[in-house]
Amino acid sequence: MKFLIRQNLGTKISLPGAKFLSSLAVTANPSTPFDKHDENLTTFSLYSFLNECRESGHCTRRDTEILHTQLLKTNMYHSNIFVANSLISCYCKSAAMDSALQLFDEIPVPNVFSWNHMISGYNETFLYEVSWRIFCRMQWSGYVPNQFTYWSVLSACSALQSPLCGKQIYALAIRSGFFSNGYVRTGMIELFVKCSSFEDAMRVLYDVWCENVVCWNAIISGAVRNKENWLALNLFRQMCRRFLLPNSFTFSSILTACASLDELELGRGVQGWVVKCGAREDVFVETAVIDLYAKCGDMDEAVKEFFRMPIRNVVSWTAIISGFVQRDDTISAVQYFKEMRKLREEINNYTITSVLAACSDPAMVKEAIQIHCWIYKVGFYSDSAVKASLINSYSKAGAVGLSELVFRDAEDLKHRSTWAVMISAFAQHGSPRRAIYLFQRMLHEGLVPDNFCSSSVLSIVDCLNSGRQIHCYTIKSGLVFDVSVASSLFMMYSKCGCLEDSYEVFGQIVEKDTVSWASMIAGFAEHGCGYHALNLFRQMLREGAIPDGVTLTAVLTACTSLCSLRIGKQVHAYALLQGVAKQTLVGGSLVNMYSKCGSLYLARRVFDMTPFTDQVSCSSLLSGYAESGYIEEAFQLFHEMLFADFKIDSFTISSLLGAVVRLNRLGISTQMHAHIIKGGLESEVSVGSSLVTMYSKCGSIDDCHKVFEQIGRPDLISWTAIIASYAQHGEGAEALRFYELMRKAGTKPDSVTFIGVLSACSHNGLVEEGYYYLKSMVEDFALEPGPQHYACMVDLLGRSGRLKEAERFVKNMPIKPNALVWGRLLAACKVHGDVELGRLAAKKVFELEPCNAGAYVSLSNIWADVGEWNEVMKIRTEMKGGGVEKEPGWSYV
Structure with missing residues (x-):
């Protein structure tokens, strides 16, 4: 550019050119001396410089304006459309679209290339609506677009996600004879792919025999971007059947699809083709190969491929670091990041977020703080994604205080991702009040919580009232139609015990994913509704959804709660058919199911067959x-x-x-x-x-x-255990003392606790206290006494010698006495030698349990104590005739 500044051109400046010259903000450096003896700039040197600036793409706005000044002196750009178009291109490449438009408007007769430069220039500066208006103006002016025009305006429609406008452009291109043009078809395919209209994109691809690899690359890469990886592989197979040779862009997309699907062997085959086609030197292809091995868990091979690369860029470094993070090798991830810094490699925000993910461990807090300081030093701290990653890393490492510090330091608190990660951090660390407060604060400050924020808050809400309020917000904002939010909603209702509301929300989900099915099935299973869980699983299979390991684990939990060994075996067979039976999660659930259903042999077999227990x-x-x-x-x-x-x-x-x-x-x-x-x-x-x-x-x-x-x-089980222990050891006073301590601690007793309390009264002859606690059980805690509670009272009265009162108590019981109650009365009769009452009690026991050996022995002992040996022999004969055998006692001593 300096040689232009030194030129001393004596050509007069035309009036239009002078007018535009006055509008330039910067013309030439006034401090730069001009040499009066320099020769005029030749046309050849001017063309050469224009080509250099246009093709390099590195010209700045100031350089372009200086060049424009020299051209005004020559009056060349008015007489030469190539010069004018080149100058427009330079302005576009330097993002000076206002100057480019002003220059374009001054061209007397612009050609199609002039229009193309303007349309593509607005695309490059993300002004897609202006690009569309320029194309409409071109049509109104009567100019005929070419294939590059259509491709550029289709790119604008794609960015605007306007398939309707794109279809109009495509129809116009077809009418103009560009039906089979690769640029036009590629632009249309990219538009449909971006709008997730794969059927329309496939229709464009198959309209005519397509031998353009660019068109195939467009739809394959679009399928990969939209997570349609199997579709991408199918398209790749079709492309190969048509004998089209894939290029580096094709290989990069297909390797990415293989990595996402965890198809390592298929990826190895594609890698072999890469070597055969000579595309191994391409840095993007090699990066995709590294990413394949890293995501499939083969880090040794990923490292080998990484060091084979002649040139490594930031993407390849980030891929290898991410691979180590996925394998939980945080030390290697941090070491490679340090090596990047040592080699002064380019580092972007993706690299930083990857290495921060490696520091999401309590043992790596020190490294996270060091990286935090480096981020602040080099200027990445203003990036919202980096801030969100920092908050997330500190949170997972247990340093929630540092997460809050980063959140407070965030300059751009209007960015939803930062708020979402902070809410999630509070949710993960069991701080529901703070998470809900932050959610409310978002609303007060005019921020609209997204699906991630709403899901995070709903995941920790255990108050039905708060949950319903957030449910109302999701309906109002339209987030209720998001599958992740809807899943969090019905899980919230399930957690609060409202299974009907939970199932109603689940039924309103239009497109249920595997997570939503698994969550609803698990909700039924956890609340003891095993049959509902199994019916929902059958409905899932009828609707064509394929359950994963998590879903089958929930179904096996339902089988366990029902003790249904038969259905559990059927689910096991289905898991074997789907190839997930050897997954650690499913294997553990199968072992648990077989164990709880009493089939320990099968439990052990599954345990031994699971690769990783x-x-x-x-x-x-x-x-x-x-x-x-x-x-x-x-x-x-x-x-x-x-x-x-x-x-x-x-x-x-x-x-x-x-x-x-x-x-x-x-x-x-x-x-x-x-x-x-x-x-x-x-x-x-x-x-x-x-x-x-x-x-x-x-x-x-x-x-x-x-x-x-x-x-x-101590919880209720702990209190009950200590009360029962003192009761069994005859220390009733201590048992009752612990009962009172439990009441003071705010723990509400249950029916099992009262069995221990009444047993303590029984072992210590505390009759009045027994009546008091039995009455308290009903009046104070609304618990209905069962046979064991009444048996304790009968035992208490019997031990105290109050047999007639015990008999009246049994006859006045609100429930029918069982063998346990009559057995306690029989035992008391044996102690106190009451033959008649003992005979009555034994008769009731024999009616309820004919094979109760203890009752026969007790009655026999009663007769033996009073010397009625004929009755003793009669009872023993009845025992032998009835096949009743007394189990011999045994002891470790």
């Missing part, structure tokens, strides 16, 4: 062994879990403690307790409750008390 499947099988009395197998599996370095959680320990209770061996109990203390689980409610029961069965009431004191926040 996890903690859930191990715990489920261990629980099945413990509940079924296979104590040795339970402990063996427990040792295997320890050797495999599985984290032993409270559920596993509680199941194993249940098995220890059956052993009734204090030594093993003490060892288990030591392991629990070592693992830091002694304060867990479920573990503490199991320990209380275990020590109670082992006869160590002092250890029961100590273990109970270590529980962080």
